[in-house]
Amino acid sequence: MQNVKTPKKLIEVALPLDDINAASAREKSIRHGHPSTLHLWWARRPLAAARAVIFAQMVNDPGGDRGYAPGMTKAQAQLERERLFGIMRRLVTWENTNDGTVLAEARAEIIKSWVEICEQNKSHPQARELFAPARLPAFHDPFAGGGALPLEAQRLGLESFASDLNPVPVLINKAMIEIPPIFAGRRPVGDPLPSDQQMDLSENWAGTAGFAADVRRYGEWVRSQALECIGHLYPSIDLPSELGRGKATVIAWIWARTVRSPNPAFGHAEVPLASTFILASKPGKEAYVEPVVDGDSYRFEIRSGKPPASAKSGTKVPGKGSGFVCILSNTSIDGKYIKEEAQAGRMGVKLLAIVAEGQRGRIYLPPSEEHEKTALQAKPEWVPTQELVGKARDQMPLYGMNTFGDLFTSRQAATLSTFSDLIHKSRQKIAVDAAAAGMDDDPTPLRDGGRGAVAYAEAISVYLAFIVEKMAETHSSLCTWSNAPKNELVVSTFRRQAIAMTWDFAESNPFARSSGSVEKITEAICRVLPTSIPASASGSSSQANAQAQSITAGKVVSTDPPYYDNICYADLSDFFYVWLRRTLRPVFPDLFATLSVPKLEELVASPYREDLKGQAEEYFLSGMTSGMRQLAKQAHPAFPTTIYYAFKQSDTTDLGTGNTGWETFLEAVLQAGFAITGTWPIRTERDARSIGIGANALASSIVLVCRQREANAPSISRREFLRELKEQLAEAIEVMIGGSEGVSPVAPVDLAQAVIGPGMGIFSKYAAVLEADxxxxxxxxxxxxxxxxxxxxxxxxxxDTQFCMSWFDEQGWAAGDFGKADVLARAKGTSVERVRQAGVALASSGKVKLLKPLEYPSDWLPEKDNNTPVWEALHQLIRALRAHGEAAAGSLLARMPQRAEPIRNLAYRLYTLCERKGWAEDARAYNELITSWASIDAASHEKGHIGSQADLDI
Ligand SMILES: C[S@@+](CC[C@H](N)C(=O)[O-])C[C@H]1O[C@@H](n2cnc3c(N)ncnc32)[C@H](O)[C@@H]1O
Structure with missing residues (x-):
């Protein structure tokens, strides 16, 4: 591309990272109205992060290339940056998701930057197509998944394109960015529901309100039709006299799988494999199943009150593994026997308990023979026959379950197929109603650009199909019953990114009013539309393999590709695809042409793919390189491309963030012709302080900011690379940990990731770094x-501090050999005696050991101590913080204000060291100090600085 003038973007200079991280973390707990409730997809990025990243990628940094723009001082540029941060802070707040004023402000800023770029490039030979001030460039995400990024680009005013290899996310993106703008602002066409009638007649149908009302109305139509067809499969239950008699609606039936007893004397009996007998564990409201054995038969009774200890593990042998005992004979039932029985088609089910809706919460009732019979006699019209493959095959075939149909009881399959059939029927009804309500009677289907009654009916049916999808998730025989105090409910199939066996399972009643019911599911889906779908600029979602696509041409790209071997999307998503295909094939025949989700081209280093055995890494590298090359080649030249990479905790090695997945991914990005101009650690966990370096300690993902590498980039030698690293990295780290003006400092846990940015920035701007050979x-x-x-x-x-650092590196807090310490101390220009006198180490009986923070004296006054290594000052602060909190640490800091920076630097260094060594407890102490630093500093100012200068020995 010839000579494009491209000012630095905000994301290449600074971000209000703390605010973005806090908003992203907060978003995790938001369920009502969040797009993630439309349809499950794995590894979704937070909307707040997606929005902030795209905004900062579109907006010019006020500093310009040389630190500040012509005519602007550094301070003015910083002020302007702070103004942009203000916009970003408002923008990432969940409550402002569809706030017109906040969005208008952000869009105006994006347009302003765009006009500046166009002005700079007005003499470019392709100015008309690439730099038309009145036409913002469009956006593309070629690994769109759950669609957070395309949705946020659309919200910011860009025409948005989403593509994915997998038809399920293609459809999710259609529902988020493609369909809503087409039908925004219309009145609903369906018959109002009783709840609608209470609404104001002058209802405002702006945005998606009218469309959402129709999804609700036709969702209710489908539900009521289904109730007529299959309501008899979900009988209510008679309450016993102690519960007031009468009928109660069942919320769920809890089943245990069974096998024949392995004891020959009881070989005729089917015995339960129940992993627990506890039904409710809320103190004072406990309920559990008590098995009553009578000769060679048994029955289940329900008891309230504190359960016996044995109830916790049902008939399972406590601990790991799949061992059970026969309820009749106490004979053990091992995993091998269970698998053999299951594979021979001899695994059955037995009703354990029934949960019903009571006046004041759940009622637990014993199984009823009639209910058991009703469920087992259900005859589904259709059952999915697609085989489980890859990751989805991991466990289930061991238990004789080989197809997706095997994951549902016959009643569940009957229900899902009935709803699916009714959605076909609803399309005809909606089209007729829409035409009668005055919509164009155009028969052109949605996929061909139709905008009339038929297309409208098809569009509504996409969201109705999502109801069936949510039902599949909560109506499979892999759903469990949660007996947790606050959550007595059915837990969905995907508790983790896997299809996992359950011994006992809960079957929901779709016609009840609890979670998992059609009513609740429909409400949740309808709520998303007006709450978080912008329905503004136009959008398009299509199926494309990222390795060979041309949608990116001239567009701005932000994308979140698969993370090496993390999630086998295609294998798992067949669970949904089989039902979607049945429900929506006439609407999108091309998208649902294949029997199952395409797998071969999926970019996952899957350990489950036979054809990739031993070559998964190469496959991922070459595929990802092709995918990235498409982006480097085609993306709009005036904007950096942003790419997310998500870390798992297990990705941490003594190389910090080094691991095969991450390195292979970086290799692909660089081989594709990108140079890295920044990295930003994005955290979606709650609070760095409470995390430490245990599970999930790392920022959950890292955003790489990339530009096409100069075509004529030179190669350099290893020595030159090292020199440049030394020159530039130290300064970059200083800026990160000090927090350059207006920017919050990078948290210690994130430093190893953040430093990759400037480091790789140096490495990747060269064609190659050449080793000596x-x-x-x-x-x-x-x-x-x-x-x-x-x-x-x-x-x-x-x-003294240098000695302590090295000694700590070798010994931790343990005592070490005096001789060794002596040699080390000399090398560092001090002596063991001096260090001991400084009060940071103990030396006796030929051993030397550093004092732990809580071993330091609590009456220490820095201004009275004329031998204070930074090491001592730091650990005294940690002592004060741990023992008495931020105010006490602040008071101490107030007595040695000029020590602040060295103390903080040392804390970062020691944190990094402890993290490398896996010393979680110690790392946490340093992390705590740094994350509390702002408060400690504020407390020190409040106290008033004393004893500055001179008397301290730095
Ligand atoms: C990490 S997910 C994207 C998640 C998304 N950003 C979100 O917020 O929900 C990666 C996506 O890449 C898709 N994918 C895998 N291989 C692909 C390929 N060859 N071409 C296009 N998409 C692919 C997967 O189907 C998956 O949806």
Whole structure:
């Protein structure tokens, strides 16, 4: 591309990371109206992060290329940046998701930057197509998944394109960005529901309100029709006299799978495999199943009150594994026997308990023979026969379940297929109603650009199909009953990213009013539309393999590709696809042409794919490189491309974030011709302080900011690379941990990831870094060198502190050999005696050991101590913080204000060291100090600084 003038974007300079992270974390707990409630998809990015990243990728940094724009001082540029951060802070707040004023402000800023770019490039030979000020570039995400990124681009005013290999997310994106703008602003056409009639007649049908009302109305139509067809499969239950008699609606039937007793004397009996007998564990309201054995038969009774300890594990042998005992003979039933029985078609089910709706909460009742019979006699019209493959095949075939149909009871399959059939029927009804309500009677289908009654009916049926999808999720025989105090409910199929066996399962009543009921599901889906779907600029979603697509041409790209071997989307999503295909094939025949989701081209280093055995890494690298190349080649040249990569905790090694997936991914990005101009750790967990370095400690994902590498980029030697790293990385780390003006400092847990940005920025701007033997340096080596800089840093601490750092690195808090300590101390320019006198170490009986923070004296006054290594000051602060909180630490800091920066730097360094060593407890202490730093600093100012200068020995 010839000479495009492209000012630096905000995302290449600074971000209000704390605010983005806080909003992203908060979003996790928002369910009502969040797009994720439309349809399950795995590894969704938070909308707040997606919105902030795209905004900062579109808006010019006020500083310009040389630190500040011509005519603007550095301070003015910073002020302007702070104004943009203000917009971003409002923009990421969940409550502002569809706030017209906030969005207008953000869109105006994007347009302003765009006009500036067009002005700069007005003499470009392709100015008319690439730089038309009145036409913002469109957006594309080629790995769209659950659609957070295309949705947020649309919200920011860009025409938005989503594509994915998998038909399920293609459809989710149609429902989020393609369909809503087409039918926005219309009155609903369906018969009002009783609840609608209470509404104001002058109802405002702006945005998706009218469309959502029709989804609700036809959802109710489908539900009432289904009740007529299959209501008899879900009988109510007679209450016993102690519960007031009468009938109660059943919420769920709880079943246990069964096998024949392995004891020959009881070989004729089917015995239950129940992993628990507890039904409700809320203190004071406990309920449990008590099996009553009578000779060679048994029955289940329900008891209230504190359950016996044995109830917790049902008939299961406590602990891991799949061992049970026969309820009749106490004979053990091992996993091998269960599998053999199941594979021979001899695994059955037995009703354990019935949960009904009571006046004041759940009622637990014993199984009824009639109810058991009703359920087992159900005859489905249709059952999915597609085989489980790959990751979905992991467990279930061991238990004789080989097809998706096997994951549902016959009653569940009958219900799902009835709803699916009724949605076909509803399309005809909606089209007739729409035409009668004055909509164009145009027969053109939605897929061919239809905008009339037929297309409208098809569009509504997409959301009705999502009701069936949610039902499949909560109406399979893999759903469990949660007996948790606050959650006595049916838990959905996908408790994790897998299709996992359950011994006992809960079958919901779709016609009840609890979670999993059609009424609740419909409401949740309808709520998403007006709450979080913008329905503004136009959108388009299509099926495309990211390795060979041309949709990106001239568009701005932000994308979130699959993470190596993390999730086998295609294998798992067949669970949904089989029902979607049955319900929507006439609407999207091409999208649902194949019997199951395409798998071969999916970019996952899947350990489950036979054809990839031993080659998964190469497959991922070459496929991802092709995908990335499409982006580097086609994306709009005036904007950086942003790419997300999500980490698992297990990705952490002593290289910081080094792991096969991450390195392979970076390799692909660089091989594709991208240079990295920034990295931002995005955290979706709640609070860095409470996390430590246990599970989920790392920022959940990292956003890479990439630009096409200069075509004539030179190669450099390893030595030159190291020199540049040393020169630039130290300064970059300083900025990150100090928090350059207006920017919050990077949390210690994120530093190893954040530093990859500037480090890889240096590595990736060259065509190659050449090793002494002429070979090209690998990403692995580059990452190792970058990380080493982080741990080693510049040795600018006092010599006692340097000794302590090295001794700590070797010994931790344990005592070590005096001789060794002595040699080390000399090398650092101090002595063991001096360090001991400084009060940071104990030396006796030929051993030397560092004091732990809580071993330091609590009456220490820095202004009275004329030998205070930074090490001592830091650990005294940690002592004060841990023992008495931020105010006490602040008071201490107020007595040594000039120590603040070295203390903080040392805390970062020690945090990084502890993290490498896996010393979680110690890392947490340093992390706590840094994350509390702002409050400690504020407390120190409140106290008033004293004893500054001179008397301290830095
Ligand atoms: C990490 S997910 C995207 C999640 C999304 N950003 C969200 O917020 O929900 C990655 C997506 O890449 C898709 N994918 C995998 N291989 C692909 C390929 N070859 N072409 C296009 N999409 C692919 C998967 O189907 C999956 O939806």
């Amino acid at each position: 002429g070979t090209e340096m690998t990403v692995h080596t580059a990452l190792t060198l970058i990380n080493r800089m982080l741990v080693e840093g510049e040795d600018d601490f006092d010599s």
